[in-house]
Amino acid sequence: MITLVFFIFLAIYSNYLGKIVEKFKIPSLIGMMIAGVLIGPHGFNKTxxxxxxxxxxxxxxxxxxxxxxxxxxxxxxxIKKIGRPAVLLSIIPATLEGFAVAYLSMLFLNFTFIQGAILGFIIAAVSPAVxxxxxxxxxxKNIGQKKSIPQxxxxxxxxxxxxxxxxxxxxxxxxFQKIDGGSFDIKTQLLLIPISIVLSLFMGWIVAFIGKKYFLNIRNPKLKIAxxxxxxxxxxxxxxxxxxxxYNSLLTIMSLGFFIRYYSGEGYKEVHGGMNSIWKYGKIYLFTFVGMAINPALVGGYFFIGLIILFFSLSIRSLGVLIALVGTELTYKERLFCVIAYLPKATVQSAKSGIPLQMGVxxxxxxxxIAILSVLITAPLGAIGINSTYKNLLKDS
Structure with missing residues (x-):
């Protein structure tokens, strides 16, 4: 009962902080994350x-x-418009940033290349939560739809x-293979990446295809959404x-949404409305709990070195975004918006930052x-950047 009351309080409290920061033209999700930091185990520890x-x-x-x-x-x-650049956006920015951090870690942290790459590919992931x-x-809001930029x-x-x-x-x-004196085939691992993506997309299609026969035609919208x-x-x-x-479940779930829209025709709007109703409450807990996972105290004496590494790595990442968009019809303003949108980090970094330490790396x-610092800097930077620039940068898109 106490836990239920806490969750009700948490929803009201986080939503309220979200509304407060919105008055300062800051996205509500930043207020919700701050709410999580304050009430969580690394703040006043009232959870x-x-x-x-x-x-x-x-x-x-x-x-x-x-x-x-x-x-x-x-x-x-x-999909016809975004196919090639979407593939390049999924590969180039993260890869360039990950290896840039690996190199910078060798310069500033005295890491080996492998240690730096471990850090680099924690930091390199863009945040789906933001x-x-x-x-x-x-x-x-029907913004950026002429060129399908949000998609x-x-x-x-x-x-x-x-x-x-x-x-x-x-x-x-x-x-760990190097420590144990064994060998590890990195080429095989790289080959597994496109296989993982294709398999995850295929899983989404299979579920939607089965749904076409068994549940997408259900007339009761609540039952269908359930x-x-x-x-x-x-x-x-x-x-x-x-x-x-x-298998990447998040990619599978997104592809499931795409194929359900494809098979449902205009009927997808009914599902969309129902899921949006759930999301209104879900987002409060998502951003609040992401905030709870952030421990600002860990940043400590690595703030300035981390800031230098992030400055250069984000610059390389931004260059990667621009390279991925070469040959598209996007204007320079639209490309700049894509650069800004690809800055935020939160979910992956919060989840993975402690793993190397736990495993004895x-x-x-x-x-x-430095992973936590990347969240503290880029989550608000990206979220505020998207919120404050889309009206101008995507004005005619």
Whole structure:
């Protein structure tokens, strides 16, 4: 009962802080993250242990919903426009940033290249928690639709995470193989990345294809939404429970949304409305619990070195975004918006920052500090940047 009361209080409290920061032209999600930091274990520590144990589930529910909504926002005709640049956006920025951090870590932190790459590919992932809700909001406002810019960023960001996490896992394995005197085939791991993406997309199509026969024609909208929601959570559970290296549940869920829209015709709007109703509450818990996972105290003495590394790595990442957009019809303003939208980091960094330290990687405490610093700097930078520039940069898009 106490936990239930706390969750009700948390929703009111976080939503209120979100409303306050909005008055200063700052996105509400920043207020919700601040609310999480303040009330969480690294702030005033007023969150019950039982409530913290529910945090991963609630974050997953919210993330699953917004990714599914993101998939629903992509039409088949738009895929033709965004195909090539979306693929390049998923590969080039994260890869360049990850290896840039690896090199910078050798210069400033006295890391080996492998240690630096472990840190680099924690930092390299763009945050779906920040970027995807912002793009969904632009789709709802019909902004950037002539050139499908929000859809382009949605697709690119969802696959970007697959690449960053796979390379993080790979370099972590290389590190321990070197310690044990064994060998590790990095080429095989790189080959697994496109296989993982294709397999995850295929899974989304299979579920939607089955749905075409069995549940997409259900007339009761609440029942249909309940079935789809359960399937989405089931797809997420498979990854959380079994950790298949070739399966990215978040990419699968987004592709499921896309294929359900494809098979449902105009009927997808009914599903979209129902999921949006859930997301209104889910986003509060998502950003609040992301905030709870942030420990500003860890940054400590690595603030200035971390700031230098992030400045250069984000510059390289931004260059990667511009390279990925070469040959598109986007104006320089639209390209600048894409650069800004690709800055925020939060979800992956909060989840992965402590892993090297827990596993005994040398320099793990430094990696954790700089990964957390990347969240503290880029989450507000990206969110505020998107919110304050889209009206001007996407004015005619």
């Amino acid at each position: 019950p242990e039982l409530a913290l144990s529910f945090a991963p589930v609630l974050k997953d529910i919210a993330l699953v919903i917004v990714l599914f909504i993101g998939g629903l926002g992509i039409g088949a005709d738009q 970027l995807i809700p912002s793009m969904v909001s632009l789709i709802d 382009l960023l949605l697709v690119g960001a969802s696959a970007d995470d697959t690449i960053a996490i796979t390379l993080f896992t790979s370099f972590l394995a290389v590190y 079935i789809i929601f359960t399937l989405c959570m089931g797809l997420r559970f498979i990854e959380n429970r079994y950790h298949f290296s070739l 040398a320099g793990g405490e430094v990696m954790q500090a």
